[in-house]
Amino acid sequence: MQSGLLSTYNSSARSRGAIGWIISALLFAFYLIIYFTGIFDPIAKSLGLGGKWDMYGVLYTIAIVGGGSYFLKIHGNSRYQRIRTLSLMFVQVIFAFSIPLVMQMFESKGFIFSLFWPLKLDYLSPAYILDYPILIIVYAFIGSLILVPIMTFLFGKRWYCSWVCGCGGLAETAGDPFRHLSNKRSKAWRFEQFSINFILLLAIATTALIIINWGLHHESSQGEWVTDHATFDLIASKIQGVYQFFVVALLSGVLGVGLYPLMGSRVWCRFFCPLAGLMGLIQKFGRFRITVKDDMCISCGNCSTYCEMGIDVRMYAQNNQSFKRASCVGCGMCAHICPRGVLRLENKWDFAPIQNDSNVDILDL
Amino acid sequence: MKYVIIGNGVAGINSANEIRRRDTSAEITIISKESDHFFSRTALMYIFCGQMSQQDIEPFERDHYQRMNYKRVRDEVLRIDTNNKTIYLAKQNTIQYDRLLIASGSVGRLPGFLGEELDEVGNFVTWQNLEWLQEKAKTAKHACIIGGGLIGIETAEILLLAGINVSFIIREDWFWPIALNKNEGDLITEQMKHHSCDVYLKTDLQEIVERDGHVAGIKTKQGDEIDCDLIVFAIGVRPQTDWLKESGIVLDSSGGIVVNEFLQTNVDDVYAAGDCTSVVWFNNVRRPEQLWYTSRDQGKIAGGNITGDKQIYKRGMFYNSAKFFDLEYTTAGYVNFKLDNEADWYQHEQGTNYTQRITYLPDNTVIGFNFIGRRWDHRPLMKWINEKRTLDWVISHLHEANYDEECMPKFTPLTIAKEVQS
Ligand SMILES: Cc1cc2nc3c(=O)[nH]c(=O)nc-3n(C[C@H](O)[C@H](O)[C@H](O)COP(=O)(O)OP(=O)(O)OC[C@H]3O[C@@H](n4cnc5c(N)ncnc54)[C@H](O)[C@@H]3O)c2cc1C
Ligand code: SF4
Ligand code: SF4
Numbered sequence: 111m112q113s114g115l116l117s118t119y120n121s122s123a124r125s126r127g128a129i130g131w132i133i134s135a136l137l138f139a140f141y142l143i144i145y146f147t148g149i150f151d152p153i154a155k156s157l158g159l160g161g162k163w164d165m166y167g168v169l170y171t172i173a174i175v176g177g178g179s180y181f182l183k184i185h186g187n188s189r190y191q192r193i194r195t196l197s198l199m200f201v202q203v204i205f206a207f208s209i210p211l212v213m214q215m216f217e218s219k220g221f222i223f224s225l226f227w228p229l230k231l232d233y234l235s236p237a238y239i240l241d242y243p244i245l246i247i248v249y250a251f252i253g254s255l256i257l258v259p260i261m262t263f264l265f266g267k268r269w270y271c272s273w274v275c276g277c278g279g280l281a282e283t284a285g286d287p288f289r290h291l292s293n294k295r296s297k298a299w300r301f302e303q304f305s306i307n308f309i310l311l312l313a314i315a316t317t318a319l320i321i322i323n324w325g326l327h328h329e330s331s332q333g334e335w336v337t338d339h340a341t342f343d344l345i346a347s348k349i350q351g352v353y354q355f356f357v358v359a360l361l362s363g364v365l366g367v368g369l370y371p372l373m374g375s376r377v378w379c380r381f382f383c384p385l386a387g388l389m390g391l392i393q394k395f396g397r398f399r400i401t402v403k404d405d406m407c408i409s410c411g412n413c414s415t416y417c418e419m420g421i422d423v424r425m426y427a428q429n430n431q432s433f434k435r436a437s438c439v440g441c442g443m444c445a446h447i448c449p450r451g452v453l454r455l456e457n458k459w460d461f462a463p464i465q466n467d468s469n470v471d472i473l474d475l
Numbered sequence: 476m477k478y479v480i481i482g483n484g485v486a487g488i489n490s491a492n493e494i495r496r497r498d499t500s501a502e503i504t505i506i507s508k509e510s511d512h513f514f515s516r517t518a519l520m521y522i523f524c525g526q527m528s529q530q531d532i533e534p535f536e537r538d539h540y541q542r543m544n545y546k547r548v549r550d551e552v553l554r555i556d557t558n559n560k561t562i563y564l565a566k567q568n569t570i571q572y573d574r575l576l577i578a579s580g581s582v583g584r585l586p587g588f589l590g591e592e593l594d595e596v597g598n599f600v601t602w603q604n605l606e607w608l609q610e611k612a613k614t615a616k617h618a619c620i621i622g623g624g625l626i627g628i629e630t631a632e633i634l635l636l637a638g639i640n641v642s643f644i645i646r647e648d649w650f651w652p653i654a655l656n657k658n659e660g661d662l663i664t665e666q667m668k669h670h671s672c673d674v675y676l677k678t679d680l681q682e683i684v685e686r687d688g689h690v691a692g693i694k695t696k697q698g699d700e701i702d703c704d705l706i707v708f709a710i711g712v713r714p715q716t717d718w719l720k721e722s723g724i725v726l727d728s729s730g731g732i733v734v735n736e737f738l739q740t741n742v743d744d745v746y747a748a749g750d751c752t753s754v755v756w757f758n759n760v761r762r763p764e765q766l767w768y769t770s771r772d773q774g775k776i777a778g779g780n781i782t783g784d785k786q787i788y789k790r791g792m793f794y795n796s797a798k799f800f801d802l803e804y805t806t807a808g809y810v811n812f813k814l815d816n817e818a819d820w821y822q823h824e825q826g827t828n829y830t831q832r833i834t835y836l837p838d839n840t841v842i843g844f845n846f847i848g849r850r851w852d853h854r855p856l857m858k859w860i861n862e863k864r865t866l867d868w869v870i871s872h873l874h875e876a877n878y879d880e881e882c883m884p885k886f887t888p889l890t891i892a893k894e895v896q897s
Contacts (some may be wrong), residue, residue: 134789451850
């Protein structure tokens with residue numbers, strides 16, 4: 111029995127009860143206000159912060175550190191969980207919060223080293239990145255195009271999603287009490303396969319547009335940055351705006367966090383995040399898998415219940431099938447709470463065919 | 476062909492799936508008195524303490540029955556007439572079958588004491604038992620659990636978590652001697668005491684004390700008087716086959732349905748699988764197995780055979796795992812089987828809850844493993860037993876069977892010293 115999970119379903123906040131809905135409504139309200147109004151700016155200024163986004167950064171960091179401390183209290187008995195959570199807290203405090211803040215003092219512009227394309231499209235956008243010193247430009251390109259794929263191949267997407275990422279960081283710490291609310295049904299899985307790849311395509315297309323559009327610009331004799339393709343420029347910036355609005359603001363912010371108490375903490379990561387989509391494709395060919403110990407599973411369902419990505423881990427476990435799933439963020443919770451020690455996260459140089467997504471259903475009629 | 480399966484547990488549903496896999500047009504009916512959906516009995520404790528919801532412990536999605544085209548009947552079978560192939564139900568009429576598969580599982584035992592019929596006395600085995608315990612736990616202050624096995628310790632754990640004081644009455648000299656040695660049993664007892672469980676070893680129940688029609692306490696043969704308002708018997712389960720007494724189907728002395736190696740009963744077209752089935756063990760003793768994975772395997776084989784396959788069910792080498800509060804437990808092979816001249820290599824790392832016990836024969840071949848405190852992979856352990864590896868060889872390869880979570884400190888066998896204690 112795992113302390114901290116005990117009264118999960120006795121708590122209104124954690125079982126889609128009235129309190130859960132209220133928390134969700136408050137989160138929605140908060141995100142709508144911060145994205146689309148300036149109400150928080152004066153509040154931020156009166157606290158000595160630059161603006162609403164600085165205030166957001168402070169709140170976000172507090173949520174990760176506070177939630178992470180609670181998580182360590184209930185799951186810190188597992189060394190994997192301990193190291194992983196400390197890493198998330200460290201990255202948030204140092205890379206996502208402090209370094210950009212210090213950079214802003216000197217450079218007027220901060221850079222978050224723990225983000226990569228296509229989670230942040232700007233990192234492959236010439237106009238954005240060229241404002242930075244050459245070292246950072248090199249980092250953004252190498253990080254996004256080489257480091258991410260290689261690390262994912264070697265360790266699975268977990269190295270990022272549940273050890274580094276800020277979105278994942280919030281989900282694993284402050285969002286942890288809601289992890290069991292993810293939908294485990296095969297319908298949700300089918301929707302996920304469609305939606306995540308769709309957003310990934312959208313991200314790639316938008317980036318391509320941004321780069322082409324930049325290529326079509328040139329410096330005029332007056333030293334201005336102009337283009338001869340005004341309509342293309344208009345369409346490109348419109349599409350970029352639409353992506354920014356729907357994907358970044360709505361899906362990752364408002365819905366992603368607002369739905370924590372209703373659909374679990376990983377709605378954004380599971381259904382929409384383009385970086386997760388990309389790493390998921392690599393993960394399926396990489397070394398990372400979850401190994402299942404034959405005939406030891408008692409089908410209790412702890413693993414599926416507490417899988418924040420809505421993977422029906424039990425279905426694999428009771429069929430004695432080790433598996434690789436694109437969406438698995440390697441949080442290790444399934445392995446940690448399994449009362450029979452059936453599951454283990456492993457990286458292996460072993461590419462013999464392993465359970466594929468399609469034939470998990472026990473019977474296909 | 477009309478198949479009827481009595482029992483919607485792990486044996487019943489797996490046999491239905493195997494029938495469907497072989498015969499897409501068969502008419503398959505599943506009868507259960509306990510629940511509409513197949514659920515995992517092993518997970519009842521997690522519902523009790525709010526760690527999972529009812530739907531969370533159902534291993535298949537709810538539309539499984541529609542997708543597989545199974546008809547479900549929620550009713551109790553009172554008796555069957557195997558001559559006319561008729562099933563008599565409590566609420567509805569009768570059901571006819573061409574072929575019948577019985578997977579009626581087990582029920583908790585009651586020892587037959589006066590006072591057992593009181594509302595505060597029960598078992599923790601079925602869904603109805605769970606509902607009863609949930610109801611009682613709302614008001615109970617002190618519970619007595621009688622019987623020192625796995626269901627007993629699980630019940631103790633969840634009642635303690637619900638804030639109820641628990642006295643655990645165990646007849647034997649230490650906890651679970653059928654699988655543990657004294658040192659291991661003491662370790663678990665310490666663990667229980669650490670979680671504020673009152674453990675009474677070498678103690679027999681003598682009497683249930685009643686006051687105004689309610690349970691007021693118990694008395695033991697050793698002279699203890701314990702006030703309590705809830706009693707859970709965890710003294711084992713027995714096959715749920717009372718309704719088969721007059722059917723002509725042969726039962727063993729424990730009530731288990733006697734089957735041959737194809738899981739076929741003595742009556743034509745009637746098969747049995749799961750907890751209710753009495754099979755032959757490795758040492759030629761016949762008895763039910765009452766385990767999750769054996770019930771599942773039997774269900775699969777009986778389901779295939781009832782459609783005409785000829786698969787043999789063979790009792791394999793024993794292995795299992797469990798969890799005592801926070802302590803993991805893995806066993807494989809023949810430990811505590813009292814074979815000839817067996818000896819134990821036993822290590823307990825002082826100050827920790829890690830123990831390792833390897834049972835071997837005088838010629839040094841290893842026959843069994845008992846491990847507490849860390850995770851082990853039973854597959855290599857069983858392979859080594861089959862390969863008749865020697866104790867020294869096994870000890871030097873032990874790390875290969877370690878199955879701890881990632882990032883755990885690398886495992887090293889405690890010591891290489893050989894200690895004989897029989
Ligand atoms: C609390 C608990 C914990 C356990 N933990 C473990 C564990 O950790 N590991 C392990 O290996 N095993 C464990 N077990 C044992 C395991 O659960 C059983 O071996 C397994 O569930 C047996 O499955 P079955 O399909 O044979 O029967 P059951 O699951 O008992 O199903 C019996 C079915 O038959 C139906 N039925 C019976 N009689 C009638 C009737 N007259 N009319 C209509 N329907 C009827 C019932 O409604 C039910 O659907 C545990 C058991 C309990 C109670
Ligand atoms: S499958 Fe396990 S490791 Fe992967 S996301 Fe789900 S709980 Fe985490
Ligand atoms: S793998 Fe473990 S947690 Fe999952 S259903 Fe099986 S026994 Fe339960």
